[in-house]
Amino acid sequence: MLNQPLRFLPVPGEPQVDQAPPEVRTSRRRLRACHECDWLVALPPLRPGQKADCPRCGHTLATRHHRPAQRSMALALAAMVALLLAISFPFVSFNAGGIGNRIELTQTATTLIGFHQPLVAIAVILTIAVLPGLYLLGVIWLQLGLLQGQPLPASRAIARSLAHLNPWMMADVFIIGALVSLIKVAGLAQIELGLSFWAFCAFALLLLFTTQSIDSDWMWFSLAGEPQAPEGARTGTTAAAQGLTGCPTCGLVNRLDANGRGHCSRCGERLRARLPHSLQRTWALLATAALMYIPANVYPIMTTTSLGHSSPSTIIGGVVELIQMGSWPVAAVIFVASVIVPVGKLVALSWLCLVVKRSGELNAASRTWLYRVTEFIGRWSMIDVFVVAILVALIRAGSLMSVTPGPAALAFGAVVILTMLAAMTFDPRLIWDTPPAHDPDTTQGTSG
Ligand SMILES: [Zn+2]
Ligand SMILES: [Zn+2]
Secondary structure: OOOOOHHHHOOOOOOOOOOOOHEEEEEOOOOOEEOOOOOOOOOOOOOOEEEOOOOOOOOOOEEOOOOOOHHHHHHHHHHHHHHHHHHHHHHHHHEEOOEEEEEOOOOOHHHHOOOOOHHHHHHHHHHHHHHHHHHHHHHHHHHHHHHHHOOOHHHHHHHHHHHHHHHHHHHHHHHHHHHHHHHHOOOOOOOEOOOHHHHHHHHHHHHHHHHHHHHHHHHHHHOOOOOOOOOOOOOEEEEEOOOEEEOOOOOEEEEOOOEEEEEEOOOOOOOOOOOOOOOHHHHHHHHHHHHHHHHHHHOOOOEEEOEEEEEOOOHHHHHHHHHOOOOHHHHHHHHHHHHHHHHHHHHHHHHHHHHHHHOOHHHHHHHHHHHHHHHHHHHHHHHHHHHHHHHHHHHHHHHHHEEEEEEEEHHHHHHHHHHHHHHHHHHHHHHOOOOOOOOOOOOOOOEE
């Protein structure tokens, strides 16, 4: 044991980063505190293709991949090429009675500015192109350094930002929005998909694979090694009970000061035992989202002008129109994304906030499951905002046929972002806090 701890320190003349999994490079027990229930466990040795789950709540603590750096690098480069193709060629064109329009991807955002919807435009361009682009550049920069065996400058800051960017990238949601828009228009005009459309589909898929390929446990170990676990840390109980906390970014277990604050000794992230004022912040965001949901439904989300006749439509109105057109599946998609998901999120998070103080070990697992679902589905509500962005940019043939955005687009976009923030500020560890620590099962699960 005593002659081992120096193994991952750089040897002069040798690359600083080797590609072996962290378990091979250290003989220390690597402790982790589950992000969702705060249970302290020792990570078991993982072979490529294996993952370690929390024995208490089932949350995945670490996933090991084959050749993690090469894999992420290849996927990120391919996704970047697809993104560049997607913004360089025509996205989609329409033609109705000889009058038509052809748009590029970025016009789905820029056209909105012309209709005095700069905030919606910014939300669209950030979520579909800018943030994913930054994310991919970050991944390429990081992995390039790791592949060379010498992390490039700013690697830690970039690695820290990647996790924060993740939920705000919505290329996959945009694809569904594009399909819904095209089905809406298909009956009225001839639609032609451009090269950029297919490139964007490839980009959305590759981006998803890239985010899944990131082995952050391996990455942080390779960037900064694994500092010794705090003195006296015991597994099989919560981290908070011992004055410890798991870093939300790199996973390292750190000791907090007397006020329950600290900074991660490996990545520098600000640490708290629990998210500060979690319930109050979640309540405030939920209340604002619920208020915004009223104008989102009362005002029109877009106005369609056809042969000089304007007809504004609300979110529900749009669903009814689709049903009248016979497009049941699309109507169902919009209804689920724009009504069921946001209302369900508001209700589910409010209920979690209400009952969190009366949580018990028996129902904690199902409540954590509900929280995970709420967190996962939130971004899919953006579909309707993307539909508006695409139709407004595409359908521009003057009085013959045109679509303009309505005030509900901004209100509804705000609902989506506010409910996403509400899910992020809710600390799922509170669900597990109240019951007295329940001991017996302290073994860690490893599954393939
Ligand atoms: Zn857990
Ligand atoms: Zn950290």
